[in-house]
Amino acid sequence: MKPLVDPFGRTFCYLRLSITDVCNFRCQYCLPNGYKRQTEEPELSQSEIRRIIHAFSEVGVWKIRITGGEPTVRSDFLDIANTISSIPNIRKVALTTNAFRLAQLAKDIKRAGISAVNISIDSLNPEQFHQVTGKKMLDKVLAGVDEALNVGLSPIKVNVVLLKHINDHELDLFLDWVRYKPVSVRFIELMQTSDNKDYFNHHHLSASVIRDRLVGAGWVRAQRESGGGPAVEFKHPEYSGSIGLIAPYSKDFCASCNRLRITSRGALRLCLFGTANHPLRHLLKSDSQKEELKEEIINLLYRKKASHFLHDGQVGNMANLSTVGG
Numbered sequence: 158m159k160p161l162v163d164p165f166g167r168t169f170c171y172l173r174l175s176i177t178d179v180c181n182f183r184c185q186y187c188l189p190n191g192y193k194r195q196t197e198e199p200e201l202s203q204s205e206i207r208r209i210i211h212a213f214s215e216v217g218v219w220k221i222r223i224t225g226g227e228p229t230v231r232s233d234f235l236d237i238a239n240t241i242s243s244i245p246n247i248r249k250v251a252l253t254t255n256a257f258r259l260a261q262l263a264k265d266i267k268r269a270g271i272s273a274v275n276i277s278i279d280s281l282n283p284e285q286f287h288q289v290t291g292k293k294m295l296d297k298v299l300a301g302v303d304e305a306l307n308v309g310l311s312p313i314k315v316n317v318v319l320l321k322h323i324n325d326h327e328l329d330l331f332l333d334w335v336r337y338k339p340v341s342v343r344f345i346e347l348m349q350t351s352d353n354k355d356y357f358n359h360h361h362l363s364a365s366v367i368r369d370r371l372v373g374a375g376w377v378r379a380q381r382e383s384g385g386g387p388a389v390e391f392k393h394p395e396y397s398g399s400i401g402l403i404a405p406y407s408k409d410f411c412a413s414c415n416r417l418r419i420t421s422r423g424a425l426r427l428c429l430f431g432t433a434n435h436p437l438r439h440l441l442k443s444d445s446q447k448e449e450l451k452e453e454i455i456n457l458l459y460r461k462k463a464s465h466f467l468h469d470g471q472v473g474n475m476a477n478l479s480t481v482g483g
């Protein structure tokens with residue numbers, strides 16, 4: 158099968174599928190005022206999702222990440238996961254969640270064919286967690302991590318948006334946690350979107366601060382996994398878990414781009430910070446449109462740019478990360 162390749166020779170095996178833009182959290186850097194419906198257009202139906210994943214699976218995509226908003230707020234979330242994991246050529250199905258339902262759903266999530274889970278935890282301090290997310294749910298979220306480990310979901314990755322003056326002092330807390338917890342904690346540089354400029358200017362911190370502390374403490378860089386995301390992983394012999402860094406502002410961050418995104422309304426985003434949503438929904442009406450859909454996807458790849466242009470202050474047309482699941 159001919160892989161999906163862009164004009165820069167990058168191969169795309171990984172698709173991030175947003176199944177809803179609804180989220181029940183109010184993270185300060187994303188939805189500080191909570192979720193507000195932006196459109197009357199309904200979210201992708203299960204048959205539309207089956208058709209779009211089928212098409213991508215026949216042009217070289219084998220890893221699907223189910224994202225949101227918060228994907229587990231959709232009542233048919235497990236059915237969607239089942240549908241995706243049963244499609245031939247799809248070898249890996251992962252989930253990104255804020256884990257508010259993870260403790261109760263972990264077993265069903267595994268049974269639905271999801272193997273890997275990314276969980277957003279911006280602080281291990283209950284008050285700080287509440288301040289960032291607007292929710293007093295740290296205990297529930299941590300119970301979700303433990304249950305996910307118990308049922309054998311793996312790998313378990315924890316996403317921490319690195320926030321100056323808020324959680325940048327918590328590295329030791331997270332290090333103590335991964336000494337015995339076999340999870341990968343990844344510090345993600347705060348990214349500017351079209352509506353968080355002031356917050357970004359006040360709280361953005363380069364991940365190099367964390368990197369220097371890790372290297373200084375004997376952590377060593379680990380191999381990147383096949384189909385892996387953008388994280389640079391570090392390991393230490395005395396720790397069960399690992400630490401990852403996702404640094405979109407770092408040099409050559411986009412050189413290894415391997416992922417595309419589908420919004421919850423069926424549009425293709427060639428880049429997280431792109432300026433366009435390329436509608437595909439008109440090609441999801443019947444199974445007979447599959448070849449036309451595959452051709453459209455292959456043609457759209459020619460429009461992919463070499464990188465984001467965040468350094469030039471170009472943040473694209475994305476109001477907040479919940480619209481495309483980061």
Ligand code: SF4
Pocket residue numbers: 387405410411413414415416427428429430462463464465
């Ligand atoms: S910013 Fe865009 S080009 Fe860069 S890695 Fe992310 S999706 Fe790819």
